[in-house]
Amino acid sequence: MIRIIFDYIKLLFGIEMLFLFVSVGLFLLIRDVPLLNKKMLRRESIIIKLLGYIYIFGSIILFIIIRRG
Secondary structure (H helix, E strand, C coil): CHHHHHHHHHHHCCHHHHHHHHHHHHHHHHHHHHHHHHCCCHHHHHHHHHHHHHHHHHHHHHHHHHHHC
């Protein structure tokens, strides 16, 4: 079962998806975090910053794992 899921992710997650996920993460960090800080929404800013880093580094790590396996 896990092998089927892994093969499906491997089929769908190519360089295009990596670019998309990294772009979303950068958008969150560059656009949304300063906007939330300006509106004095500190807790939301921290959460969005964390999600941005997860998008960037998580997608890169997932891409490397999929390409090796």
